[in-house]
Amino acid sequence: MKMDIEKVARLARINLSEEEKKTFGNQLEQILLHMEQLNRLDTSGVEPTSHAIPVVNVFREDEVRSSTPREKILNTSPAQEEGHFKVPRIIE
């Protein structure tokens, strides 16, 4: 198995130096090797689990609660204008 560290970095929008690529590449490779080891276990009789705790169906009722004041939410970002978050132009 070969870890495509560049692809992972690109998908996560992270710039890595050559040195970091080596370091993180190795670390992720180790993790994947460990997973591969786990994959060798026979789990044919075990139900797949997605969560560590045996809890299901946690709900809230459909009730409106007051939202955060706009200024407070906007101030968590570097740029705002007229009630909006302001970001570099992006058009898909």
Added chain:
Amino acid sequence: MEYEPVIGLEVHAQLLTCSKIFCGCSTTFGEEPNTQTCPVCTGQPGSLPVLNRKAVEFAIKIGLATHCRITSYSVFARKNYFYPDLPKGYQISMYEYPLAEDGFIEITIQGMKKRIGIIRIHMEEDAGKLKHGETPETARFSYVDFNRTGVPLVEIVSGPDLRSPQEAGEYLRRLRAILQYLEVCTGDMEKGTFRCDANVSVRPKGETQFGTRTELKNMNSFRHVEKALEYEIKRQIRVLEEGEAIIQETRLWDASQNITLSMRGKEEAHDYRYFPDPDLVPLKVGEDWIEEIRQSLPELPDRKKERFIQEYRLPEYDAEILTSTKAMANYFESCVRLFPDPKTVSNWMMGDLLRELKKDEREVDQCPVTPQHLAGMLSMMKDGTISGKLAKDVFEEMYRTGDLPEKIVQEKGWIQILDTGEIEGAIKKVIQANPKLVEDYQRGKEKVFGFLVGEVMKQTKGKANPKLVNELLRKKLKG
């Protein structure tokens, strides 16, 4: 060579809950930007989402109404991608374990019934809205409003079962009607509460393998969906005929030019790296809950149509149109309650009413002529107060002013003349003015009779009872 299109649709429908899917922020449309957000829906570290029970209930309703199997185990997953309308860097959706699977919707195409498969229905959260700067100073920026972020959606994925743009349109209309009957979605394509992406490919007729498909986006009306598909099918056939290959890509419908455009290069091969959302526990929908919801389902379009045929003795064609939306069906039934002649009500609704509404692009529940108006007018027609011909004018006047028919007839003096003396007076005038025609008639030229009736009607400004005019005129001419 003859080609056959293969179309599958993905519909995103906003669920009509009061609060968002994972937090208590309001879902009200059109509020000031960013006034309906909180740490959960803006993805602040440490906040935790909790699932809205009502949203699940609505999604189950949709599953049941489209004949799906509700899965006993579903899991929310994170769909990871970066876009400014998505504050967390991932959208909470469902992936391997959707909520419902394997259903169908029945559509009618040229009188033939056809089943369109539903592959899956899953729940997810809506993204925010982006506005792009339009002046030279703001052109480098986009502006983000997170009010819509976290509004509950269902995604309904059809099978590749549609074979023409018309079938796609029918499927969408039918699906929307179901959602509206269930009162879980407003179904407004222009406002974006009901959105549609289309996968389309073409193949030589008779071929069983699918061709390479493209995905169409940005269509915000039923008309646009049909037009975009028509264009894209033609384009793909042209490409194949020129001996070239279809490129699998996403294309945007450009409604101003009526073409689809490639999103060129914008599409780095998608790798969403889905994984189960550790913040949300799995959903286990038990049989009791499903049964409880099944019991609460309202009468859906198919069943209502059957009932209209049985109960009101309507032709299938009438029943189909009258049940096409819940509002239409309700209008019809309220009117029939007041004026119990279903076929006459149906005729007026499918004729004058729908024509006026279509002209103004209005829905039936915004119609100035209410069931009370229409029933009142029909009653006046029945008891002879107004003639059938005048009824048309009364209808137009009601539609224009919203006034009740009694008021209109009174004010315009449109009450039908049943007074034989008055009609005889008009007949006398007509006979005096047309001696030649009267002679012709008396020599056996039956044709002129209709003309003379018309003249008498003109004399009375259309208010005379036509049946009386006929009788009295014949008597008079026989002399």
